Amino acid sequence: MEDQQRDNGPPDAPANGLARRLAKYGTQYAHRSARKSYQYCKEAPAKLCGAIGKRWARLTSGLQADRKLELVFTCVIAGSTLLYATVASWQLCVLTEQTKATQTAAAAALASAEVAQRQMELSERPWLSLDARLTIPLSFDAEHGGASLTVQFLLTNVGHSPAANAWIPASVILEGNPIEEQEKLCGPYREKKERWPLGYTIFPGQTMPQPIGLTIEQKDIDAALARGGGFLFPSIIGCVDYGFEFSTGHHQTGFIFHLLVPSDRPGIMLGIKPAPSVPEAQLAWSPIGAGDAN
Numbered sequence: 001m002e003d004q005q006r007d008n009g010p011p012d013a014p015a016n017g018l019a020r021r022l023a024k025y026g027t028q029y030a031h032r033s034a035r036k037s038y039q040y041c042k043e044a045p046a047k048l049c050g051a052i053g054k055r056w057a058r059l060t061s062g063l064q065a066d067r068k069l070e071l072v073f074t075c076v077i078a079g080s081t082l083l084y085a086t087v088a089s090w091q092l093c094v095l096t097e098q099t100k101a102t103q104t105a106a107a108a109a110l111a112s113a114e115v116a117q118r119q120m121e122l123s124e125r126p127w128l129s130l131d132a133r134l135t136i137p138l139s140f141d142a143e144h145g146g147a148s149l150t151v152q153f154l155l156t157n158v159g160h161s162p163a164a165n166a167w168i169p170a171s172v173i174l175e176g177n178p179i180e181e182q183e184k185l186c187g188p189y190r191e192k193k194e195r196w197p198l199g200y201t202i203f204p205g206q207t208m209p210q211p212i213g214l215t216i217e218q219k220d221i222d223a224a225l226a227r228g229g230g231f232l233f234p235s236i237i238g239c240v241d242y243g244f245e246f247s248t249g250h251h252q253t254g255f256i257f258h259l260l261v262p263s264d265r266p267g268i269m270l271g272i273k274p275a276p277s278v279p280e281a282q283l284a285w286s287p288i289g290a291g292d293a294n
Contacts, residue, residue, distance in 0.1 A: 121247055126159035127293065128166060128202065128240050128253050134280035135211060138234075138259070138272070145218030147274070153210045155240055157202040163242040165199035170238030172214045174224035178235045178256045178288070186239040190250045195243050202242075221274070231271025234259045253293040258286040 136150035151170070157163050169189060173181050202208045214236065224232050239254040260269035262284045269286060272278060 124160050126157050126161050126163035126244050128163050129156045129158055130240050130253055130255055138278040140274045147216040150211055150213045154207055156207045157204050160204055161244055163202045165195035166202050166242040167199035168210055168238055168240050170212050172216055172234050172236050174220050174234055178237050182237040189241045228271055233271045251294055256288050260284050260286055
């Protein structure tokens with residue numbers, strides 16, 4: 001029995017032998033695969049070059065040596081040109097994107113500067129307010145016709161910097177829309193590039209008086225009396241036009257005053273009856289909306 005067991009070996013001997021054989025076969029297969037891969041990698045470039053050479057030989061068959069050399073240089077130039085065009089296109093795309101980014105940054109900087117400039121103007125600029133009173137009575141000239149009056153305007157700078165070239169275009173009207181007539185009077189001043197050269201400089205907190213004489217033509221008086229039942233309803237219209245050092249253009253504060261006669265009843269105003277002289281004590285200044293100050 002011992003001899004039988006010795007001849008057959010231990011019970012797991014077949015399994016161990018199979019494992020050894022599989023390992024051997026696996027190693028051999030791996031070696032063969034590695035040799036084949038190496039051989040392929042070694043031969044592939046040669047095969048590719050051979051194919052290119054054959055293709056080149058077919059293309060250049062029948063050509064003389066100088067023609068072949070010319071074809072070589074032509075191919076080199078074409079390839080270089082294609083490479084240059086590719087690089088140039090890429091550079092153009094990069095430059096275009098950089099230009100867009102630069103333009104965007106410049107626009108943002110410009111907008112920020114404009115906002116800062118506007119904020120500085122609003123906080124540091126001059127602002128002119130205006131008041132008015134009659135210094136020479138409203139007079140009607142029975143001999144030569146027409147009427148005249150002198151208005152004293154008081155300009156006060158309530159801002160934080162000097163107002164330059166301050167000037168008052170003013171007029172008196174008897175009929176029509178005062179707001180539209182004021183725009184006709186003051187609008188052209190805003191369109192001028194230069195400011196009024198003889199205007200005043202008014203410093204912050206300063207009040208500057210400016211008397212202005214106004215006249216009314218007799219034909220306008222007659223037309224207004226005919227439509228007003230023998231009474232006149234004059235309106236004094238205009239604006240104060242000025243500028244300042246850190247801003248271009250014109251800035252204006254508009255005004256419209258109705259010149260009327262107060263009645264015995266509160267809140268009721270009457271028209272003016274023409275007389276040789278109508279003193280200020282008999283008149284009432286009634287301001288109305290005259291547009292925004294700018």
